[in-house]
Amino acid sequence: MDEAPTQYDPISLTQALVRIGAMAGEEGAVASLVRDAMTALGFDTVTSDAMGNVVGTVGPRDTPVGLLLDGHMDVVPASGTWARDPFSGVLQDGAIHGRGSTDMKGPLATAICGIAEAGRTGQLTQRVAVSASVMEEVIEGAALARVLDAFDPQAVVICEPSNLELKTAQRGCVEILVHVTGVPAHAAFPERGRNAIELAAKAVTALAALEMPLDPILGRMVLVPTDIISSPYPSVSALPAKVSLRYDRRTGVGEEACAILNGIREVLAEIDPEAFTVEISSARYRSYTGLSFEAERDLPAWHTPETDPLVGAAQECLSALGMKPTCGSYDFCTNGSEAAGRRNLPTIGFGPGRPEDAHIIDESIATDALHAATAFYSALALRVAGPN
Ligand SMILES: [Zn+2]
Known part of the structure; x- marks a missing residue:
């Protein structure tokens, strides 16, 4: 068993998260690693709720949450025959390999590291939160609903893999x-x-x-x-x-x-x-904390118009970082069904990793993409919840 790292960066945190695995309802060990990482990286608050979602915030206390980034902690099973151990998290040929590397331990690690970086600048005027939510692979939106109730963010980023492209819509x-x-x-x-x-x-x-x-x-x-x-x-x-x-x-x-x-x-x-x-x-x-809940499989579609300030802010950050500012849509369901579909919160999707690499045999994520996403999340937090 590998030692958990004591210093976290997007690469080491992705590797450590991949090594744990954890299917829906079994995310306890992932949650404790996320708590440790958020604490070590200097988040101002780190809390867990009854369902087991972990939420960390940075920025001045008693300010509204201007932006919340969400990534789920569960993965789908590693079925089929893999070239490597699906939970090795090994770094080879410029990529981290393993189940969940793309969907979505890599995106979650970059959200945590990117928001920590934004917090360390001391320039945030509002809080920014990262939620590591449970059970998305079995029922999208149910876990994020609790987080949104508790933190009431003004805007949401779904960090599901998007190949570093801005997503502003999703089928329901x-x-x-x-x-x-x-x-x-x-x-x-x-x-x-x-x-x-x-x-x-x-x-x-x-x-x-x-x-x-x-x-x-x-x-x-x-x-x-x-x-x-x-x-x-x-x-x-x-x-x-x-x-x-x-x-x-x-x-x-x-x-x-x-x-x-x-x-x-x-x-x-x-x-x-x-x-x-x-x-x-x-x-x-049933979540890993033992909480039992009922949910309907009704996940609304959503679209955030290009005129929304969140989309504009994201496009400016992408351009500044040399990435394409074009808008696309997710083909699969995400927790955005809750944030945007049900609650009408300004919501975008953006994450490292290619959507087509999710749920496949020999899943991997490029380390270049992890660094690019970390920079984007940090820039977006400062643009949306910073001194303008
Ligand atoms: Zn996912």
């Missing part, structure tokens, strides 16, 4: 369950019942024909079935009483889950007015 996602109720009967006499599978097949066909809205920034939306299960399962020699379908619906800015559900209900009512019920999927989660 609603997970929908369609329950189909049939009439069970002996399979030898199907005419005596009503086959829930045949009803479900009609539903799948009808929903595939449903026209999806076109978002001017985020493109054409998607509705796709991801799961089908009969009940009882297995249903041997009998028509099943029930079938449940799971749908993934990618959403555009301003689309509300209840309107989406109603649209689906209308289509299904034409097949049968009674057989279908539709709901948003929800599940119970």
